[in-house]
Amino acid sequence: MLILLLFLSMILLVVVNHAARRPGRPVGVVSATGLVILFLTFFAEVFAPLVVMQIFIVYPAFYIWRWSSGTPRQFLIISVSVTVLVYGVIGRKGFEKEREWAELRERYPYQSLEARLPTSAMSLNKNKLSDDSENQLEVLEEKISTTQSLRFIYRRQALAQLHEAKTILFSDSMGFGISRMRARPSDTHIKAGLHPDVNISQPASLLEVPQPNGRSSPVLLRFENEELREWHIKGIVDFTYPNAFGYMRDIRHVAGFESHRFSELPAPVLQWEVRRLDLAGLLTHENPVVYVSENLPCMDELRGAPTRSLDEFETPALEKLRQGEHLQVVNSSEGVRMLGAIRCVKQCEECHNSKRGDLLGAFSYTLRRIGK
Ligand code: HEC
Incomplete structure (x- = not known):
């Protein structure tokens, strides 16, 4: 040049x-x-x-x-x-x-995510999804699109330019040329809007997780059910956080990807507050596992973290999710246990090499009535 x-x-x-x-x-x-x-x-x-x-x-x-x-x-x-x-x-x-x-x-180098993303036969969706699940896929897609603000687009553009622009020498120095593109690569642009790099503690320790008490019909009222659905989707968006996807040329060349993590403890919903929120993983182990941590799920921490097998509530509930259900709720001695599907939607497909509807994991919640 x-x-x-x-x-x-x-x-x-x-x-x-x-x-x-x-x-x-x-x-x-x-x-x-x-x-x-x-x-x-x-x-x-x-x-x-x-x-x-x-x-x-x-x-x-x-x-x-x-x-x-x-x-x-x-x-x-x-x-x-x-x-x-x-x-x-x-x-x-x-x-x-x-x-x-x-x-x-x-x-912000190109990294390969290939080895970090095994696909598991466990996650393949073989059953027809329930109407509820189908609806929630759309809700999640919509929510992710609205979270992808201009900031997200600028960040991705800045990372793309950084790695893909053919030449910048002399073309950018006087503000000509590349100024036609709005997002110039800069540390500020690339860091903008990311989750802070801090771990958030689980409100209750693992030992306090209550087991189901045998009564199978949930105490939740219908409108509570709706609220909890929305709340679960909000959690998935916070955890996967589209702004942190970075720029992906292909799975071996991803720049600026920040691993999934929660940025805050999900706020109470109606009269329910979260005591524990654990991630059940299907991808990385032969059998499904729940990652054990005293912090809210954060993939940087969970990679290589201890795991436990699914408990009495989670095992049948996960089976239901694999059959196409979206959310499973049961009473427990102290409140409610809930397992919510984390399914692949269109924005996750490319990275996860999965199809829309595949089950990528589940959040296992322990909720308690506020004040109890
Ligand atoms: C830019 C790439 C990328 C995108 C996009 C992406 N993920 Fe991931 N995801 C990863 C990687 C990489 C891992 C493995 C953990 C790690 O190494 O950070 C992962 C792990 C996960 C896990 C935990 C799996 C386990 O068994 O431990 C879940 C659940 C998950 N992703 C859900 C989603 C969902 C839902 C979406 C879409 C809304 C999504 N991801 C979009 C890269 C991505």
């Missing part, structure tokens, strides 16, 4: 100086060459400010010089010095920018 720019600059100098020596000093030839070179810089996909600036300075200089009847030697000196100056000033800025981008590329 640099060679092409140098070449264009040289042609420009030669043509202009050649014209300056010819009798009559033809303005037409000079202007036409300028236009052709301007066109070529566009053609090279970069609005090359180096050459453009050179044209914008050398040309007026040519017309003034012609008008004041200077000597060709004077013009040669003027045009060469202007070119050197333009290259010096803009080129330096370009190199600085190039260095900054190289640092950012190191901070």
Whole structure:
């Protein structure tokens, strides 16, 4: 690219100086060459400010010089010095920018997620989903799309540019060229809107998880059921958090992906508060497991964390989810146990290499009536 720019600059100098020596000093030839070179810089996909600036300075200089009847030697000196100056000033800025981008590329490198994402036959959805599940897939997709704000788009664009832009040297330094794209790669842009990197404790320890008390019909009223559905979806969005997906060229080249994690303890819903919220994983182990942690699920922490097998409530409830149900709720000695499906929707497909509706995991909740 640099060679092409140098070449264009040289042609420009030669043509202009050649014209300056010819009798009559033809303005037409000079202007036409300028236009052709301007066109070529566009053609090279970069609005090359180096050459453009050179044209914008050398040309007026040519017309003034012609008008004041200077000597060709004077013009040669003027045009060469202007070119050197333009290259010096803009080129330096370009190199600085190039260095900054190289640092950012190191901070947000392409990573392969392939090995981190095993697909398990367990998660395949073989049964017809219940109407409730179908509905909730749509609700989740909608919710994710609305969470993907401009900030999300800018972040992805910035990461994409950082890794995929063909050339930035000289094209960005004066705010030309890449400024046509709104999200310039910068640390601030890339970090914007991410979840804080802190773990959030579970309100109750694992030992306090109550077991089902045998009464199978849930105490929840109908409207409570609805609220809990919405609340579960909200939890999935917070956990998977689309803003943190980053930019994905393919599964081996993902930049800026931040592992799934909760950013806050889900707020109480109606009279129910969360005591524990655990993740049942289907992907990483041969049999389903529940990750054991005193923090809310955070994949960075759970990778390699201890696990337990599913308990008396979770085992049959997970079976129901695998058969296509969305949410299972039972009474327990102290409140309610609930298992909610985390299914693949369209925004997860590419990364998880799964199909819409596949079961990627489940949240196992222990809820308690507030104040009890
Ligand atoms: C940019 C890639 C990417 C996208 C998009 C993505 N995930 Fe993930 N997800 C991962 C990775 C990688 C893991 C494995 C844990 C890790 O290494 O961070 C994972 C793990 C999970 C797990 C835990 C699985 C287990 O058994 O431990 C669940 C559940 C999950 N994802 C659900 C979702 C859902 C639902 C969506 C869509 C809303 C989604 N993911 C979108 C990359 C992604």
